[in-house]
Amino acid sequence: MEKQHAAHGVHRPTWPDATCGTCDADWPCDPAVDALVADHGTGLPLSAALWRAFDEVARMLPGASFADLRWRCFGRPLAHVEAQLDEPLSCDHWSEVTA
């Protein structure tokens, strides 16, 4: 399977507004999430990568609510990932961060 490091390099966050410098979507954008999946798969390493994004975005957007941050960094990216999978994400750690 070919890794998508090029895509990962193209889509980068811009701070402090926490949007993608390439496609202008809220960070992490869908292509960035795709790159994380290519690098980390859909298990615990992806969870760790999303937590890092959450940590960055939360520090840059101190006024954002936890619900907004959770949707931006876990809910929306995981819905995007799950839409590309044949089976639902089933690991326990996902329900812990998205419940």
Ligand SMILES: [Zn+2]
């Ligand atoms: Zn982007």
